[in-house]
Amino acid sequence: MKLYYSDASPYARCVRVFICYHNIKGVEEIIANPFDNSPELLRVNPLAKIPCLQLNDGSALFDSEVIMRYLDAEFGQSQLFGTMVNNWSKQCHFSLLKGIFDSAVSLRQEQLREDEGLRSAFWTSRFEQALLRGLKEVETIGVIASAELTALQIMLVCLLEYIDFRHPDLPWRKVTSALSLWLKDAQQADVFVATRPA
Known part of the structure; x- marks a missing residue:
C-alpha cells in the first residue's frame, strides 16, 4: 500500500497514527503537496487531496475518515471505532x-x-x-x-x-x-x- 500525505496535515496524521497503532507493515509513505497537482497523486485521487491510500490492487481510498475506518476494520478488528x-x-x-x-x-x-x-x-x-x-x-x-x-x-x-x-x-x-x-x-x-x- 502507498499513503500519500503531507507531514503538516492533521487529517493525514490521524491516518498515520492508525497505521502506527495497528502496527501495519508494508505501507510506503509518500510526501505529496496537493497544490502541485502531481500526475501521480491525480491518478489515485482526482480531487488532488490528501491523505490518499492506494491499496495493493491499485484502487484508492481517500478522505481520512474512510481510510481510518478501513484500516481499523481490516487490521484492528474495529478496535478504535x-x-x-x-x-x-x-x-x-x-x-x-x-x-x-x-x-x-x-x-x-x-x-x-x-x-x-x-x-x-x-x-x-x-x-x-x-x-x-x-x-x-x-x-x-x-x-x-x-x-x-x-x-x-x-x-x-x-x-x-x-x-x-x-x-x-x-x-x-x-x-x-x-x-x-x-x-x-x-x-x-x-x-x-x-x-x-x-
Whole structure:
C-alpha cells in the first residue's frame, strides 16, 4: 500500500497514527503537496487531496475518515471505532471533531491569504470562535473519559497539536483546561511521538 500525505496535515496524521497503532507493515509513505497537482497523486485521487491510500490492487481510498475506518476494520478488528457502531451520539461526536478540524484548517488557509491582502477579519473570527466553541463542547461530552485509546481520542490529540502548531496564539487552554491537562499525558504515547510533524 502507498499513503500519500503531507507531514503538516492533521487529517493525514490521524491516518498515520492508525497505521502506527495497528502496527501495519508494508505501507510506503509518500510526501505529496496537493497544490502541485502531481500526475501521480491525480491518478489515485482526482480531487488532488490528501491523505490518499492506494491499496495493493491499485484502487484508492481517500478522505481520512474512510481510510481510518478501513484500516481499523481490516487490521484492528474495529478496535478504535468499535464503540461507535450504531451509537449515534458518538457518531455525532466524531462529526463534531471533523468540523473542528475543518475550522482549524480553514483558519490556516485564511491566514495564508494575508500575503495576498485578501484575509477576511469576519472569516478569521468565525473560524476562531467555532474552534473554541467546539472544543468547549468536546470537553463536556466525555471523549477524554475512556482509559482505552479510541478513534475520537486520536483525532483530538492530532487536532490539539495542530492548533498549537498552526495557531499558537489561540487561547484554547484557557477555555478548556481539562483538555489541556489530558493532552499533556495523552500526547506522550509512542504513536503520537512517532507521527509528530518535524
